[in-house]
Every structure is written in structure tokens, then in C-alpha cells.
Amino acid sequence: MIEFYNSKTRQKEKFQPLKKEVGLYTCGPTVYDYAHIGNLKAYIFEDVLKRVLQDNGYKVKHVMNITDVGHLVSDDDTGEDKVEKKAKEKSMDAWELTRLYTEEFKKDIKKLNIKDPDIFVKATETIKEQIKLIKTLEEKGFTYEIEDGIYFDTSKLDNYGKMANLDQREAGKRIEMKDKKNPTDFALWKFSRPGENRQMEWDSPWGVGFPGWHTECVVMAEKNLGIPFDIHCGGIDHVEIHHPNEIAQSKAAFGKNPANFWMHSEFLTVEGEKMSKSKGNFYTLKDIIKNYTPLAYRYLILNSHYRSKVNFSTEAMSGAENSLKKMKERVINLGNEKGDPSSKYKDKFLKAVNNDLNTPQALKVTWNLLKDKDLNDSVKLATVIDFDKVLGLDLNKEVEIPKKVKELAEKREEYREDKKYEKADNLRSKINDLGYDIEDVKDGYKLKKI
Ligand code: AMP
Numbered sequence: 175m176i177e178f179y180n181s182k183t184r185q186k187e188k189f190q191p192l193k194k195e196v197g198l199y200t201c202g203p204t205v206y207d208y209a210h211i212g213n214l215k216a217y218i219f220e221d222v223l224k225r226v227l228q229d230n231g232y233k234v235k236h237v238m239n240i241t242d243v244g245h246l247v248s249d250d251d252t253g254e255d256k257v258e259k260k261a262k263e264k265s266m267d268a269w270e271l272t273r274l275y276t277e278e279f280k281k282d283i284k285k286l287n288i289k290d291p292d293i294f295v296k297a298t299e300t301i302k303e304q305i306k307l308i309k310t311l312e313e314k315g316f317t318y319e320i321e322d323g324i325y326f327d328t329s330k331l332d333n334y335g336k337m338a339n340l341d342q343r344e345a346g347k348r349i350e351m352k353d354k355k356n357p358t359d360f361a362l363w364k365f366s367r368p369g370e371n372r373q374m375e376w377d378s379p380w381g382v383g384f385p386g387w388h389t390e391c392v393v394m395a396e397k398n399l400g401i402p403f404d405i406h407c408g409g410i411d412h413v414e415i416h417h418p419n420e421i422a423q424s425k426a427a428f429g430k431n432p433a434n435f436w437m438h439s440e441f442l443t444v445e446g447e448k449m450s451k452s453k454g455n456f457y458t459l460k461d462i463i464k465n466y467t468p469l470a471y472r473y474l475i476l477n478s479h480y481r482s483k484v485n486f487s488t489e490a491m492s493g494a495e496n497s498l499k500k501m502k503e504r505v506i507n508l509g510n511e512k513g514d515p516s517s518k519y520k521d522k523f524l525k526a527v528n529n530d531l532n533t534p535q536a537l538k539v540t541w542n543l544l545k546d547k548d549l550n551d552s553v554k555l556a557t558v559i560d561f562d563k564v565l566g567l568d569l570n571k572e573v574e575i576p577k578k579v580k581e582l583a584e585k586r587e588e589y590r591e592d593k594k595y596e597k598a599d600n601l602r603s604k605i606n607d608l609g610y611d612i613e614d615v616k617d618g619y620k621l622k623k624i
């Protein structure tokens with residue numbers, strides 16, 4: 175049985191796909207800059223979710239959008255468009271800018287062993303469909319026009335924002351009212367302002383402008399998965415605004431909540447504060463891989479539950495790097511012979527990940543497997559390779575043996591063939607000094623990390 179925490183009902187629920195193939199939509203990056211590693215935490219969580227579903231035998235159709243227009247500096251539809259603002263600052267073509275950072279995003283996720291979605295879809299590719307959706311909402315009486323755009327009237331919908339804690343939202347940060355009818359109303363179409371010189375803008379029945387961010391995702395999900403689909407994911411901040419606004423449009427236009435399950439991952443923090451571009455307390459993957467391997471970051475994230483905050487620090491990263499290195503060394507030392515996976519450990523592993531993606535527990539099971547004295551190496555190897563389909567930590571990929579060690583081993587082999595055993599022994603101790611052990615096997619030798 176698979177259980178996931180569903181933000182829609184605020185409880186763990188049994189997962190049952192609607193159709194044979196699981197439909198998964200994950201809110202993708204806004205490509206105005208490099209992703210920071212907090213953003214990447216969300217994509218690691220979604221990748222694990224997909225891998226767990228696949229490990230349970232489901233086929234998954236995964237759609238991720240690329241937000242290349244319409245995401246304003248503030249999620250409450252105020253401020254400049256992030257892409258236009260950055261393009262201006264860099265004196266760059268906005269299309270070129272988004273192409274560049276989309277490519278950088280794809281490189282980042284590859285480094286973290288995050289599998290590509292089946293479909294990447296850019297917001298700018300679906301403008302026609304977005305206008306159509308807004309038209310439908312207009313015809314059904316859910317929209318009104320004010321000076322800066324077309325807005326969704328949230329008071330027209332029963333239960334608007336059920337998933338969000340609206341009281342908190344009202345009391346706290348919210349919101350610049352302008353001429354809006356209700357504080358929670360949001361922009362569907364924004365007009366280009368005179369003198370703004372936007373690079374990305376389109377004609378529409380209401381005037382030249384661009385779509386609101388919340389509309390993009392509804393359209394891209396509906397177009398590629400149909401609604402309702404199974405699971406919709408994003409970062410925890412989407413519970414308050416972006417996702418209630420997606421649900422509102424979908425309910426108004428199609429009469430249904432677009433997804434059965436809504437799953438959200440908690441924030442990456444730095445000294446207890448959310449990592450964010452605006453606070454300036456962020457690191458990109460490029461920054462951290464100067465000192466650590468990318469998969470050490472994946473290990474760090476897997477070592478906490480996705481609904482827990484992770485505090486990023488150099489100590490935490492070094493700890494993760496160390497643990498991953500040790501785990502990989504243990505796997506390398508298992509040799510090459512693969513037996514049948516242990517069903518006892520596989521059951522424990524599945525029990526962990528199928529329980530709302532308990533990856534810290536799954537790592538514990540992996541450690542216990544590797545330390546189990548009663549299992550032989552070939553069984554351990556087969557089992558760990560199987561676990562790695564979900565963990566994605568490249569556990570059975572060789573830790574690179576340094577060139578120097580390999581050369582010494584080759585030389586030692588020559589001495590042994592010439593029966594110069596003393597010289598061979600000297601080289602063995604040199605190899606040991608470098609942290610490796612050499613074992614003589616039937617047709618040669620095997621190097622192991624000590
Ligand atoms: P964006 O590219 O700004 O649209 O954000 C991409 C994803 O990263 C969204 O799902 C956000 O909720 C998520 N996110 C943003 N900041 C953080 C953070 N500090 N930790 C974890 N996830 C985050």
C-alpha cells in the first residue's frame with residue numbers, strides 16, 4: 175500500500191491511480207536566473223516521488239512547466255515580471271535569457287540525477303490556450319477588468335482557498351488591494367503598461383499583455399494530462415497562493431479540482447531562514463559543487479523527510495558527503511558478483527518509501543543492509559542496486575581509484591609475475607599508505623578502499 179500526505183485534505187491517504195498511467199504535474203522553475211539549491215530541493219522530492227511510483231510498477235507521465243513569462247516579483251500579482259526585469263538589468267533579449275536559464279536548469283537536474291520529465295512545456299508555448307481559458311472564465315462570469323488587467327473574482331466560488339490557511343494569509347503579508355474586489359482575487363491577464371517596453375507580450379481580446387502565472391499551470395496540466403490527474407506537486411509556499419489559484423480556475427472552468435493529490439515539500443533554510451533570492455542567502459548548485467559532489471546534496475535532502483525543513487550549512491554538507499562516500503565504498507567493496515536481491519530488505523525499503531516517501535528511513539534500511547553480517551556480498555550488491563533505482567545516488571558507480579594507486583598496482587603485478595616478492599610487498603604497503611588495499615584474485619588483483 176502506498177500512502178501520501180495530501181495537502182488537499184491535510185492527511186495521509188492511500189494512493190490509488192485514476193488510470194493505468196499515473197499523471198504527475200510538477201510546477202517548474204521560473205527561468206530568469208540560476209535555480210538556487212532550495213528550488214532544487216523541491217525537484218529532488220518530485221524525482222523521488224516519481225521513482226517510488228515506478229518502483230511500485232506504475233507507469234508515470236510526468237509534466238513539468240517552464241515558467242518563462244508572467245511570474246511577477248511578488249506572488250500576489252504585484253511588481254515586475256521577473257524575466258523582463260532581469261532582461262532589462264542584463265540588457266539581454268528576454269527570449270535568449272529564458273533559453274539560457276532553461277538549459278542551465280536542465281544541466282543542474284542532470285547533475286543531481288533528477289530524471290527529465292516526459293514533457294517539458296514552456297508557458298510561452300501555450301498563450302493561445304491560456305487566452306481560451308480566460309475567455310471561458312469570462313463567459314462563466316468569474317472575471318472582471320480593472321486598470322492593470324483581467325482578474326479572477328474569488329468571491330464567486332464556494333470554498334475558494336480551502337487548501338490554504340486563508341486567515342493566516344489575510345492577517346499576514348497580504349495584499350495590495352489596488353482596485354481589486356477581494357484581497358484574494360488574482361490576475362489572469364495583465365496589460366502591458368504604456369512605456370514599459372515589454373519584450374514578451376501578446377495580443378488578446380482584452381488588450382496587449384501577458385498571462386498571469388497561475389493560469390499557465392492550469393492550462394499546461396490540462397493540455398498534457400487532462401483533468402483530473404493524479405498528483406500535483408510544488409514547494410510548500412504554493413499552498414497559500416499559487417495552488418489555490420490553480421484550483422479556483424479549474425473548478426470555475428471545468429467544474430473540478432485538477433488533481434487528486436497535492437503534495438508539497440518544505441523549505442531549505444539557512445540559519446533557520448528560508449533560502450531565497452530576495453534575501454540573498456542563497457547558493458546555486460554551481461556554488462556548492464566547488465567543494466562537494468552534487469550527489470552529496472541529493473543525499474542531504476534524502477536524509478530528511480520532504481515535509482521537514484532542511485537547514486543548509488557546510489557541516490551538514492560535509493556530513494552528507496562523508497556518509498555518501500562511506501556508503502559507496504561499502505558498495506564497491508561488495509565486488510562485482512550479483513545475486514538475487516533480498517526480499518526481506520526490499521520489503522523494509524518499500525515500507526519506508528511507500529509511507530509518504532520516508533527517505534531517511536530508506537537510507538537507514540540501506541545502511542542496515544550493508545552492515546548485515548549474515549548476508550553475502552552478492553545479495554547485498556543486487557539489493558543495493560535495486561534500492562538505488564529510487565535513491566538515485568549512483569551507489570554502484572566506482573569511486574574513482576586514483577591514477578597513482580592504479581599505477582602502483584600494475585607495477586606490483588609485474589614484480590609478482592617476475593617473482594620479485596619483496597619489491598611487490600613494498601608496493602603493497604605504498605598502496606596501503608594511499609588508503610587502498612590490494613587483494614590477489616584468480617586472474618589478477620582487486621583494489622579496495624581501506
Ligand atoms: P520558482 O523557480 O521561483 O518558481 O521556484 C521553484 C520551486 O522552488 C517552487 O516549487 C518553490 O516553492 C520552491 N522553493 C523556493 N524556495 C525554496 C526553498 N528555500 N526551499 C525549498 N523550495 C523552495
Ligand code: ZN
Pocket residue numbers: 200201202391408416
Ligand atoms: Zn504551477
